[in-house]
Amino acid sequence: MSTSALVAKSDLLKQLPSCSYSVPAPSTDLDVFSWSRIFENVAASVPLKQALEFKTLHSEAYYAVNRAFRRVKKLKIEILSTDETLYIIQDSCTKNPNVAVEMVRFVLSKAKKVSELELYFEDLDLKVLNRILDEVVESGNVELESLRVKRRNAGQSVTKIGDVIRTNSTTLREITRVGISEASHGFDDRIRLERFGCMSFDIGIQAAPHQVPIHMIRITESGAKFSNFSYTSFSGFDPSEPIVQNMLDSAEVTNLKLTMMNAPVIASRPGYMVGKVRRVKRVELVEIVAEPQRINKLVACRHIFEKVFPNCHDLLFLQQWD
Incomplete structure:
Protein backbone atom coordinates (compact mmCIF):
# COMPACT_ATOMS: atom_id res chain seq x y z
CA MET A 1 0.00 0.00 0.00
CA SER A 2 1.30 3.46 -0.90
CA THR A 3 2.00 6.08 1.77
CA SER A 4 -0.93 8.28 0.68
CA ALA A 5 -3.30 5.32 0.81
CA LEU A 6 -2.13 4.49 4.35
CA VAL A 7 -2.68 8.06 5.45
CA ALA A 8 -6.12 8.11 3.83
CA LYS A 9 -7.06 4.91 5.58
CA SER A 10 -5.84 6.23 8.91
CA ASP A 11 -7.76 9.50 8.53
CA LEU A 12 -10.96 7.75 7.50
CA LEU A 13 -10.80 5.37 10.45
CA LYS A 14 -10.50 8.34 12.80
CA GLN A 15 -13.95 9.44 11.65
CA LEU A 16 -15.57 6.12 12.55
CA PRO A 17 -17.06 5.49 16.03
CA SER A 18 -14.96 3.39 18.36
CA CYS A 19 -16.12 -0.11 19.30
CA SER A 20 -15.69 -2.11 22.47
CA TYR A 21 -14.30 -5.03 20.51
CA SER A 22 -11.47 -5.29 18.05
CA VAL A 23 -12.17 -5.69 14.36
CA PRO A 24 -10.04 -8.26 12.56
CA ALA A 25 -7.67 -6.70 10.07
CA PRO A 26 -8.70 -7.29 6.46
CA SER A 27 -6.64 -9.81 4.60
CA THR A 28 -6.09 -7.44 1.69
CA ASP A 29 -5.12 -3.77 1.97
CA LEU A 30 -6.84 -1.29 -0.33
CA ASP A 31 -4.76 0.73 -2.74
CA VAL A 32 -5.10 4.47 -3.23
CA PHE A 33 -7.51 4.06 -6.14
CA SER A 34 -9.87 1.91 -4.06
CA TRP A 35 -9.87 4.48 -1.24
CA SER A 36 -10.52 7.19 -3.80
CA ARG A 37 -13.58 5.34 -5.08
CA ILE A 38 -14.82 4.91 -1.50
CA PHE A 39 -14.46 8.63 -0.86
CA GLU A 40 -16.28 9.40 -4.11
CA ASN A 41 -19.20 7.04 -3.40
CA VAL A 42 -19.65 8.35 0.13
CA ALA A 43 -19.58 11.97 -1.07
CA ALA A 44 -22.25 11.18 -3.65
CA SER A 45 -24.59 9.69 -1.03
CA VAL A 46 -24.57 12.37 1.69
CA PRO A 47 -26.08 15.89 1.85
CA LEU A 48 -24.20 18.78 0.28
CA LYS A 49 -22.77 20.24 3.50
CA GLN A 50 -21.44 16.87 4.67
CA ALA A 51 -19.83 16.25 1.30
CA LEU A 52 -18.06 19.62 1.51
CA GLU A 53 -16.82 18.81 5.03
CA PHE A 54 -15.58 15.49 3.69
CA LYS A 55 -13.13 17.35 1.43
CA THR A 56 -11.02 18.33 4.46
CA LEU A 57 -10.45 14.72 5.47
CA HIS A 58 -7.61 14.00 3.06
CA SER A 59 -6.25 15.09 -0.30
CA GLU A 60 -7.70 11.99 -1.95
CA ALA A 61 -11.08 12.86 -0.43
CA TYR A 62 -10.79 16.39 -1.80
CA TYR A 63 -10.37 15.20 -5.38
CA ALA A 64 -12.95 12.45 -4.94
CA VAL A 65 -15.60 14.93 -3.74
CA ASN A 66 -14.92 17.14 -6.77
CA ARG A 67 -15.41 14.12 -9.03
CA ALA A 68 -18.65 13.28 -7.21
CA PHE A 69 -19.97 16.81 -7.81
CA ARG A 70 -19.13 16.54 -11.50
CA ARG A 71 -21.37 13.46 -11.68
CA GLU A 145 -34.63 16.14 -19.36
CA SER A 146 -36.98 16.02 -16.37
CA LEU A 147 -38.73 18.81 -14.44
CA ARG A 148 -40.86 17.93 -11.41
CA VAL A 149 -42.72 20.62 -9.50
CA LYS A 150 -44.80 20.56 -6.32
CA ARG A 151 -46.35 23.49 -4.50
CA ARG A 152 -48.39 23.97 -1.38
CA ASN A 153 -50.37 27.14 -2.15
CA ALA A 154 -52.82 27.77 -4.96
CA GLY A 155 -52.84 30.99 -6.92
CA GLN A 156 -49.06 31.15 -7.38
CA SER A 157 -47.98 31.39 -11.00
CA VAL A 158 -44.18 31.34 -11.26
CA THR A 159 -43.12 32.83 -14.58
CA LYS A 160 -39.53 31.71 -13.97
CA ILE A 161 -40.65 28.07 -14.23
CA GLY A 162 -41.78 28.90 -17.76
CA ASP A 163 -38.35 30.43 -18.40
CA VAL A 164 -36.70 27.18 -17.23
CA ILE A 165 -38.93 25.23 -19.62
CA ARG A 166 -38.13 27.47 -22.59
CA THR A 167 -34.40 27.40 -21.91
CA ASN A 168 -34.43 23.58 -21.91
CA SER A 169 -37.13 23.03 -24.53
CA THR A 170 -34.92 20.93 -26.82
CA THR A 171 -33.86 18.46 -24.11
CA LEU A 172 -36.92 18.14 -21.86
CA ARG A 173 -38.76 14.82 -22.08
CA GLU A 174 -40.82 14.88 -18.89
CA ILE A 175 -42.62 17.70 -17.07
CA THR A 176 -44.90 17.02 -14.12
CA ARG A 177 -47.25 19.19 -12.07
CA VAL A 178 -46.33 22.58 -13.46
CA GLY A 179 -49.06 25.20 -13.62
CA ILE A 180 -50.92 25.56 -16.89
CA SER A 181 -50.01 29.27 -17.01
CA GLU A 182 -46.33 28.38 -16.52
CA ALA A 183 -46.50 25.83 -19.34
CA SER A 184 -48.21 28.25 -21.71
CA HIS A 185 -45.47 30.80 -20.96
CA GLY A 186 -42.60 28.37 -21.55
CA PHE A 187 -43.80 26.11 -24.39
CA ASP A 188 -42.60 26.56 -27.95
CA ASP A 189 -42.41 24.42 -31.10
CA ARG A 190 -39.22 22.70 -29.89
CA ILE A 191 -41.06 20.94 -27.06
CA ARG A 192 -41.28 17.18 -27.60
CA LEU A 193 -42.40 15.53 -24.37
CA GLU A 194 -43.01 11.91 -23.60
CA ARG A 195 -44.97 12.93 -20.49
CA PHE A 196 -46.58 16.25 -19.59
CA GLY A 197 -48.49 16.80 -16.36
CA CYS A 198 -49.98 20.15 -15.43
CA MET A 199 -52.67 21.57 -13.17
CA SER A 200 -54.78 24.70 -12.94
CA PHE A 201 -54.18 25.53 -9.27
CA ASP A 202 -51.46 28.03 -10.18
CA ILE A 203 -54.31 30.37 -11.22
CA GLY A 204 -56.52 29.50 -8.23
CA ILE A 205 -58.57 26.64 -6.79
CA GLN A 206 -61.51 27.53 -9.01
CA ALA A 207 -60.23 29.54 -11.94
CA ALA A 208 -62.46 31.98 -13.78
CA PRO A 209 -64.18 30.39 -16.82
CA HIS A 210 -62.02 32.25 -19.35
CA GLN A 211 -58.62 31.68 -17.71
CA VAL A 212 -57.89 28.03 -18.52
CA PRO A 213 -59.02 28.26 -22.20
CA ILE A 214 -56.64 31.17 -22.78
CA HIS A 215 -53.67 29.07 -21.67
CA MET A 216 -54.86 26.05 -23.69
CA ILE A 217 -54.97 28.24 -26.80
CA ARG A 218 -51.41 29.44 -26.13
CA ILE A 219 -50.20 25.84 -25.70
CA THR A 220 -51.89 24.90 -28.98
CA GLU A 221 -50.36 27.86 -30.80
CA SER A 222 -46.91 27.06 -29.41
CA GLY A 223 -46.72 23.88 -31.50
CA ALA A 224 -45.57 21.76 -28.52
CA LYS A 225 -46.05 17.99 -28.68
CA PHE A 226 -46.72 15.63 -25.75
CA SER A 227 -48.03 12.09 -26.13
CA ASN A 228 -48.98 11.44 -22.49
CA PHE A 229 -50.99 14.25 -20.93
CA SER A 230 -52.29 14.47 -17.35
CA TYR A 231 -54.31 17.39 -16.07
CA THR A 232 -55.35 18.08 -12.46
CA SER A 233 -57.99 20.66 -11.64
CA PHE A 234 -61.12 21.30 -9.61
CA SER A 235 -63.51 19.98 -12.26
CA GLY A 236 -61.50 18.73 -15.24
CA PHE A 237 -62.54 20.03 -18.65
CA ASP A 238 -65.28 19.58 -21.21
CA PRO A 239 -63.83 17.20 -23.86
CA SER A 240 -66.39 18.38 -26.41
CA GLU A 241 -65.10 21.96 -26.20
CA PRO A 242 -63.30 22.85 -29.48
CA ILE A 243 -60.44 24.62 -27.64
CA VAL A 244 -59.72 21.41 -25.69
CA GLN A 245 -59.94 19.24 -28.80
CA ASN A 246 -57.66 21.53 -30.77
CA MET A 247 -55.02 21.31 -28.05
CA LEU A 248 -55.20 17.50 -27.83
CA ASP A 249 -55.04 17.16 -31.63
CA SER A 250 -52.24 19.68 -32.08
CA ALA A 251 -50.14 18.11 -29.31
CA GLU A 252 -50.75 14.59 -30.71
CA VAL A 253 -51.90 13.24 -27.35
CA THR A 254 -52.45 9.46 -27.20
CA ASN A 255 -52.95 8.92 -23.46
CA LEU A 256 -55.04 11.26 -21.32
CA LYS A 257 -55.47 11.37 -17.54
CA LEU A 258 -57.83 13.84 -15.84
CA THR A 259 -57.80 14.16 -12.05
CA MET A 260 -60.56 16.26 -10.48
CA MET A 261 -62.69 16.86 -7.40
CA ASN A 262 -65.98 17.40 -9.23
CA ALA A 263 -67.34 16.19 -12.54
CA PRO A 264 -66.68 18.52 -15.47
CA VAL A 265 -69.35 20.90 -16.64
CA ILE A 266 -70.23 19.72 -20.14
CA ALA A 267 -72.07 22.06 -22.48
CA SER A 268 -75.29 20.77 -23.99
CA ARG A 269 -75.00 20.57 -27.77
CA PRO A 270 -76.44 18.36 -30.55
CA GLY A 271 -74.54 15.16 -31.20
CA TYR A 272 -73.55 16.19 -34.72
CA MET A 273 -71.71 19.20 -33.26
CA VAL A 274 -69.48 17.08 -31.03
CA GLY A 275 -66.01 16.81 -32.58
CA LYS A 276 -63.77 13.76 -32.50
CA VAL A 277 -60.24 13.30 -31.20
CA ARG A 278 -59.03 10.13 -32.88
CA ARG A 279 -55.43 9.81 -31.68
CA VAL A 280 -56.34 9.24 -28.02
CA LYS A 281 -56.24 5.53 -27.18
CA ARG A 282 -56.52 5.58 -23.40
CA VAL A 283 -58.39 7.84 -20.96
CA GLU A 284 -58.29 7.78 -17.16
CA LEU A 285 -60.82 9.82 -15.18
CA VAL A 286 -59.74 10.10 -11.54
CA GLU A 287 -62.09 11.40 -8.86
CA ILE A 288 -60.45 12.87 -5.74
CA VAL A 289 -62.38 11.71 -2.67
CA ALA A 290 -61.91 11.90 1.10
CA GLU A 291 -62.34 8.12 1.36
CA PRO A 292 -63.23 5.31 -1.05
CA GLN A 293 -66.74 5.58 -2.45
CA ARG A 294 -68.94 2.91 -4.00
CA ILE A 295 -70.07 5.24 -6.77
CA ASN A 296 -67.73 7.26 -8.94
CA LYS A 297 -69.51 10.50 -9.92
CA LEU A 298 -67.46 10.75 -13.10
CA VAL A 299 -69.16 7.72 -14.64
CA ALA A 300 -72.05 10.04 -15.53
CA CYS A 301 -69.74 11.57 -18.17
CA ARG A 302 -68.97 8.24 -19.86
CA HIS A 303 -71.15 8.83 -22.92
CA ILE A 304 -69.52 12.12 -23.91
CA PHE A 305 -65.99 10.76 -23.50
CA GLU A 306 -66.89 7.71 -25.59
CA LYS A 307 -68.27 10.02 -28.29
CA VAL A 308 -65.30 12.41 -28.33
CA PHE A 309 -62.65 9.66 -28.26
CA PRO A 310 -64.00 6.98 -30.63
CA ASN A 311 -60.67 5.11 -30.83
CA CYS A 312 -60.19 4.95 -27.07
CA HIS A 313 -59.74 1.29 -26.11
CA ASP A 314 -59.39 1.91 -22.36
CA LEU A 315 -61.77 4.30 -20.59
CA LEU A 316 -61.09 3.94 -16.86
CA PHE A 317 -62.86 5.49 -13.87
CA LEU A 318 -60.70 5.63 -10.75
CA GLN A 319 -60.67 7.21 -7.32
CA GLN A 320 -57.83 8.84 -5.40
CA TRP A 321 -57.70 9.50 -1.67
CA ASP A 322 -55.13 10.23 1.04
Missing part, protein backbone atom coordinates in the same frame (compact mmCIF):
# COMPACT_ATOMS: atom_id res chain seq x y z
CA VAL A 72 -24.40 15.19 -10.13
CA LYS A 73 -27.43 14.78 -12.41
CA LYS A 74 -30.30 15.94 -10.19
CA LEU A 75 -30.74 19.29 -8.48
CA LYS A 76 -33.22 19.09 -5.60
CA ILE A 77 -34.63 22.31 -4.15
CA GLU A 78 -37.15 22.62 -1.31
CA ILE A 79 -38.48 25.82 0.26
CA LEU A 80 -40.47 25.11 3.41
CA SER A 81 -42.62 27.63 5.24
CA THR A 82 -42.46 27.11 9.02
CA ASP A 83 -41.86 29.70 11.77
CA GLU A 84 -38.87 30.60 9.64
CA THR A 85 -38.47 29.82 5.97
CA LEU A 86 -36.15 26.87 5.41
CA TYR A 87 -34.19 26.35 2.21
CA ILE A 88 -33.10 22.77 1.54
CA ILE A 89 -30.62 22.32 -1.30
CA GLN A 90 -29.45 18.79 -2.07
CA ASP A 91 -30.80 17.72 1.37
CA SER A 92 -28.78 20.41 3.19
CA CYS A 93 -30.78 23.00 5.13
CA THR A 94 -30.19 26.72 5.67
CA LYS A 95 -32.29 29.65 6.88
CA ASN A 96 -30.23 32.17 4.96
CA PRO A 97 -31.64 32.86 1.45
CA ASN A 98 -28.28 34.15 0.19
CA VAL A 99 -26.58 30.94 1.31
CA ALA A 100 -29.27 28.92 -0.46
CA VAL A 101 -28.63 30.76 -3.72
CA GLU A 102 -24.86 30.25 -3.29
CA MET A 103 -25.40 26.52 -2.67
CA VAL A 104 -27.36 26.21 -5.91
CA ARG A 105 -24.72 28.22 -7.77
CA PHE A 106 -21.97 25.98 -6.36
CA VAL A 107 -23.69 22.74 -7.40
CA LEU A 108 -24.38 24.04 -10.90
CA SER A 109 -20.82 25.27 -11.32
CA LYS A 110 -19.32 21.90 -10.37
CA ALA A 111 -21.73 19.56 -12.18
CA LYS A 112 -20.89 18.46 -15.69
CA LYS A 113 -24.57 18.25 -16.72
CA VAL A 114 -27.70 18.58 -14.58
CA SER A 115 -30.54 16.73 -16.30
CA GLU A 116 -33.18 16.65 -13.53
CA LEU A 117 -34.74 19.43 -11.47
CA GLU A 118 -36.99 18.59 -8.53
CA LEU A 119 -38.69 21.63 -7.03
CA TYR A 120 -41.00 21.97 -4.02
CA PHE A 121 -42.04 25.29 -2.54
CA GLU A 122 -44.40 26.46 0.21
CA ASP A 123 -43.31 30.05 0.77
CA LEU A 124 -45.75 32.76 -0.33
CA ASP A 125 -42.85 35.08 -1.12
CA LEU A 126 -41.39 33.98 -4.45
CA LYS A 127 -38.37 36.32 -4.53
CA VAL A 128 -35.82 33.73 -3.39
CA LEU A 129 -37.35 31.04 -5.60
CA ASN A 130 -37.02 33.38 -8.57
CA ARG A 131 -33.37 34.07 -7.71
CA ILE A 132 -32.68 30.33 -7.52
CA LEU A 133 -34.42 29.67 -10.84
CA ASP A 134 -32.39 32.48 -12.41
CA GLU A 135 -29.27 30.48 -11.51
CA VAL A 136 -30.76 27.43 -13.26
CA VAL A 137 -31.69 29.42 -16.37
CA GLU A 138 -28.29 31.11 -16.65
CA SER A 139 -26.12 28.05 -15.96
CA GLY A 140 -24.31 26.51 -18.89
CA ASN A 141 -24.27 23.12 -17.16
CA VAL A 142 -28.04 22.54 -17.20
CA GLU A 143 -29.69 20.42 -19.89
CA LEU A 144 -32.92 19.32 -18.26
